[in-house]
Amino acid sequence: MMNLEPFEARRAALIYNPVARGLSRHPHSLQRTIAVLARQGIQATTAPTTGPGSATTQARKQIEAGCDLIIVAGGDGTINEAANGMLNTGVPLAILPGGTANVLAHEIQIAGPMDRAAARLAQWVPRRVSTGRLQLSSGAPRSFLCMAGAGLDAEIVSRLNLDLKAAAGKLAYYVAGFSHVFRPLREFEVLVDGRGFEASFALISRVRNYGGDLEIARGASLLSDDFEVVLFRGTASLRYLRYLLGVALGRAHRMSGCTIVHGRSAVCRQPEGSNIYVQVDGELAGRLPVTAEIASHALTLLLPAEYLAREESLAAVRACA
Numbered sequence: 001m002m003n004l005e006p007f008e009a010r011r012a013a014l015i016y017n018p019v020a021r022g023l024s025r026h027p028h029s030l031q032r033t034i035a036v037l038a039r040q041g042i043q044a045t046t047a048p049t050t051g052p053g054s055a056t057t058q059a060r061k062q063i064e065a066g067c068d069l070i071i072v073a074g075g076d077g078t079i080n081e082a083a084n085g086m087l088n089t090g091v092p093l094a095i096l097p098g099g100t101a102n103v104l105a106h107e108i109q110i111a112g113p114m115d116r117a118a119a120r121l122a123q124w125v126p127r128r129v130s131t132g133r134l135q136l137s138s139g140a141p142r143s144f145l146c147m148a149g150a151g152l153d154a155e156i157v158s159r160l161n162l163d164l165k166a167a168a169g170k171l172a173y174y175v176a177g178f179s180h181v182f183r184p185l186r187e188f189e190v191l192v193d194g195r196g197f198e199a200s201f202a203l204i205s206r207v208r209n210y211g212g213d214l215e216i217a218r219g220a221s222l223l224s225d226d227f228e229v230v231l232f233r234g235t236a237s238l239r240y241l242r243y244l245l246g247v248a249l250g251r252a253h254r255m256s257g258c259t260i261v262h263g264r265s266a267v268c269r270q271p272e273g274s275n276i277y278v279q280v281d282g283e284l285a286g287r288l289p290v291t292a293e294i295a296s297h298a299l300t301l302l303l304p305a306e307y308l309a310r311e312e313s314l315a316a317v318r319a320c321a
Contacts, residue, residue, distance in 0.1 A: 008122075009069035009092075012037070012044040013062035015055055015082050017074035020098045032115040033073065033096065040122040044071060049078060059085030067091065069302075071121070073114055075099015076146060080281040083131070084143050087298045092126045094302040101211040101282055103146050107222065108307045124302040129222045132206055133295045136278065136286045144206075144280045145299070147217070148292050150268045151201035152185060152232070152240060154277035157284050185235045186274045188288060192229050193263035199231035201240070204266045204292045211282075216247055219260070222303075223311045225296055229266050231259040264294040 014037075016030060030046065037044050047058045059070050059082040072082045073096040086093055096114045097105035110117050132144040149157075185200040203210075204227050205217035220228035232243055234257055246252040253260050270276060270288035278285045 009042050011067050012042050012069040012071055013047050013058075013065075013067045014044040014071045014073060015047045015049065015058050015062070015078070016072070016098065017049045017055070017078040020074040020078065029098075029114045030073065033118045036115050036118045037071075037121065040119075042069070042122065049074070049081075053081060055081035056085035058082070063089055063091050069094060071096060071118075073098040076101060076103050076281045077283040079104055080144055080146075080283065083145055083299055086300075087131070087143060087295070090300055092300040092302045094121055094124060096121075103207065103209050103211055103282065106211075107146070107207040107209040108301075108303055109310075110304065120304065121302070124304055125308060126300050127223070127303050127308065128297040129299055129301050130206070130225050130294050130296045131298045132204065132227065133293045133298075134278075134280055134285065135291045135293075137289055139286070142280060142285065143295060143298065145222075145301075146207045146281045147203060147205040147210075148281075148285070148290070149201070149203050149279045150190075150288060150290060151188065151199060151276055152237070153201060153203070154279035154284065157279040157282065158277045183237055185237055186271055186276060187233065187235060188271045188274070188276055189269040190229070190231060191265075191267040191269075192227075192261045193265055195261065195263075197231050197259055197261075198233060199259075200234055201232040202266070202268055203230040205230065210247075214247055215250070216252065217260075218250065218253065219262070221311055221314070222301070223308075223315070226262050226264050226294060227266060227292065229261050229263060231261070233257040233259075266292045 034044055049055045055078050069092055071094045072079050079095050096117050098114055133141050134148055135141045187198045187200045190197045190199050190202045203216055205220045206222055208215045208218050208220050210216045217228040217230050246255045252258050268288050268290050276288045278290050
């Protein structure tokens with residue numbers, strides 16, 4: 001059995017995105033959250049982000065100043081940035097849902113308003129988890145906690161109306177998706193641990209949740225040391241309506257054109273004459289080619305005990321299968 005002893009923090013920093021949808025729509029939630037943390041003996045100072053990439057700098061700065069816990073209130077993009085400033089430090093990361101999709105919060109069973117989630121933080125358990133490490137053709141490597149996607153979903157992210165996203169949340173993703181329905185797709189080569197496949201959408205995932213109640217990589221786990229890679233074939237966008245139905249019914253793994261494999265590395269190659277986008281944790285990252293690799297036990301994450309118990313139970317079932 002895994003150790004379920006809670007973590008005790010002496011000095012914490014709460015990094016938050018002031019324009020995140022969950023915070024901008026509920027302006028007093030931050031103050032309530034700070035008060036809830038204080039009642040649990042967690043004295044947290046606030047550190048707002050100031051623009052893209054600033055959460056990474058904030059996390060590093062707060063750790064250097066002596067914080068032994070970093071709390072992030074925001075969406076998956078802000079969580080991703082903060083985590084990139086915390087790798088291999090041993091300082092735990094705790095997350096509170098404050099964004100649009102809140103994929104990671106859904107995955108680890110943290111729900112409800114931010115202050116209500118924070119009320120349980122003192123009972124959460126630190127656990128070392130592996131992360132993904134993404135390398136594009138240029139720029140520094142970037143780590144991710146949830147997923148990287150190449151092809152259709154990244155194309156949808158590239159077409160997001162950010163003003164609509166701020167006002168309407170997930171609706172902006174559906175609008176961008178439906179605008180792509182009649183556009184042709186390009187397939188590209190994907191190598192998973194050296195094995196070759198073709199896909200027009202490749203999801204390289206560490207989590208089951210894809211946003212809300214959708215689960216695409218149903219065998220993925222933050223506690224595993226690999227990716228679940230879900231590959232969809234087809235050049236007609238309308239075909240993805242069938243795939244979407246299969247995902248909603250939990251039957252995508254049985255559908256023709258869908259391949260699911262596990263591996264510690266995935267390489268997506270750019271087809272000649274095409275520009276295919278890549279997204280990381282819901283944010284546009286660039287274009288193919290891209291390489292994703294597992295970075296073992298790179299981050300300490302505070303996790304609810306019920307999530308750890310669920311993952312332990314599922315791992316036992318898979319081991320007996």
